[in-house]
Amino acid sequence: MDIGCDAFVLAAESMAEAEMAVSSHSDESGSMTEKETLPEAHQAGSTPHPVDHKSHLIGDNLPRDVAHTVKDVAQTDGSIKQYKVITFDNDDSADPKIWSKRKKWIVTLSISVVCFCPAFLSAVVTPGIAAVAVGLRVPAEVALLTVTLFVVGFGVGPLVFSPLMAKNIATLLACRAIDGIAFSVPLANVGGSLSDMWRPEERGVPMAAFSVAPFLGPVLGPVVGGFVVDNVSWRWLYWLQVILSGTIFIGLFFLVPETYAPTILKKRASKLRKSTGDATYVTAQEIDGRTFGERLRVTLLLPLRLLFTEPIVTFLALYAALLYGLLYMFFVSYPIVFTEHKRWSNSKTGLMFIPIAIGMLGGVSITPLINRHYLSMRAKIKGPVPPELRLVPMILSAPLIPVGMFVFAWTSYPHLSWAGPALAGLPLGFGFVILYNAFLN
Known part of the structure; x- marks a missing residue:
């Protein structure tokens, strides 16, 4: 997955130094046709x-x-x-x-x-x-x-x-x-x-x-x-x-x-x-x-080099992978909780994912406020803006993930109401979006 945070870009610039900056797109410069050869x-x-x-x-x-x-x-x-x-x-x-x-x-x-x-x-x-x-x-x-x-x-x-x-x-x-x-x-x-x-x-x-x-x-x-x-x-x-x-x-x-x-x-x-x-x-x-081999070396090896040598890239990548893994874990656990234990139909079980979606849309809705706060902090800084400013929302949103997980675990027993595990999706969805948006920025 593409984590286009400023930290990654700054790290790439410092390590590549004299090399031309590598774009997030594939290198399409290629060679010109015979009539246009330089x-x-x-x-x-x-x-x-x-x-x-x-x-x-x-x-x-x-x-x-x-x-x-x-x-x-x-x-x-x-x-x-x-x-x-x-x-x-x-x-x-x-x-x-x-x-x-x-x-x-x-x-x-x-x-x-x-x-x-x-x-x-x-x-x-x-x-x-x-x-x-x-x-x-x-x-x-x-x-x-x-x-x-x-x-x-x-x-x-x-x-x-x-x-x-x-x-x-x-x-x-x-x-x-x-x-x-x-x-x-x-x-x-x-x-x-x-x-x-x-x-x-x-x-x-x-x-x-x-x-x-x-x-x-x-x-x-x-x-x-x-x-x-x-x-x-x-x-x-x-x-x-x-x-x-x-x-x-x-x-x-x-x-x-x-x-x-x-x-x-x-x-x-x-x-x-x-x-x-x-x-x-x-x-x-x-x-x-530069030769094609040199371009290929930078394009393929630089991301791996950053992943294993830059701590901020390493830990953000691991955290993003964890969040994505947790999200997909619910696709297995929801059918167990609602279809197997509560004997619900597939369509009724699917509706239990809606609270997660509502939480995600709630996270998107406050993004303008987060961006306004980022711009206000940026305006106070003279010189280069530290990319860590983009990670400030993580401080508040990261705890929402374990909170949602604990609520889901404690309320997912067959004899308890469906409302508990369903509502656990609200903080989870909110946290997923805010955290992932911080990674990308």
Whole structure:
């Protein structure tokens, strides 16, 4: 999962030092086509040229003179070549950070729905676990792997919907694992997309809208799944996944443009080279002299290095994993408490997840207040703002998790009212969202 906290960014900068900062997106700079090939350059040998040219034309209606900085770059043969490094102008409508608030929110909500989808699909099958065990003639513990392997796939990495045709448990489990791997992509990239669009002082509320999606999805999954299993069949849980994923994909295709600035600039530079015949229009990534192997080493190894050598990253990652594990634990414990002990139907048991959802929405509702408090503290600090300021809400929200767990444990006996374990979901849902939002920010 992507924990895009400022602490991670600052740690990455201090450890990479002379290396180019690694974005949360995949490196798409690549090599240019044969007609656009540039002489190999070494970034270490480059020196900025004092001239800075700017164009008053914005967007992708490209004139011959666009916003760029002239830079002298040392070549491998010792010569110096001058390049026009494409940049964004101050009022460039192609720059995601100056998009209108309306456009930013459309994109933010769209990609948040994309994150909601895999989280929802991971848990919507839980009411059908017993039916899967009966239908495919396997123990319930094996059927439970339909949830486990999907979630494991989040952390490991072509979307396969073959489970709906599965004739045996092996096919079902294999396809669920592949689904989880595929769905890890939006979960890992959405935080980076939000950072592309929103400045640090603006992103508190947008990040909250995103952070609630991975938690609200699995909570609402059993609510819907219970009614599907009771009224249709467990196989329709997988047809539902096809319908929902397909619909969201179509919406994503039309509503979400590219947000990664280097990719936008790269396309602009390519258009300029083709329209003007001037091969000196480039982006900073295209004159970066590092080899693909060096880029890959930084992209793949730096996150692991930070995970195991930076305590703040290590402990936040472990805590986030614990919270996510606790959330998914309820998908097993709720059926035991309500379906087995109280003899409720799957649909009625699914309704018991609603208090958790209400708590999560309550956490999102106070995010503007949290963001306002953060901005007030930030205004009092001169110089760099410590990323730990984003973690202040954890001080108050962290105790809500054990409180909710104890209430659930003490009131989950068969002879006690359903209200106790159900209401325990309120502090749990509230705490999950506030804590996760602090991690992401």
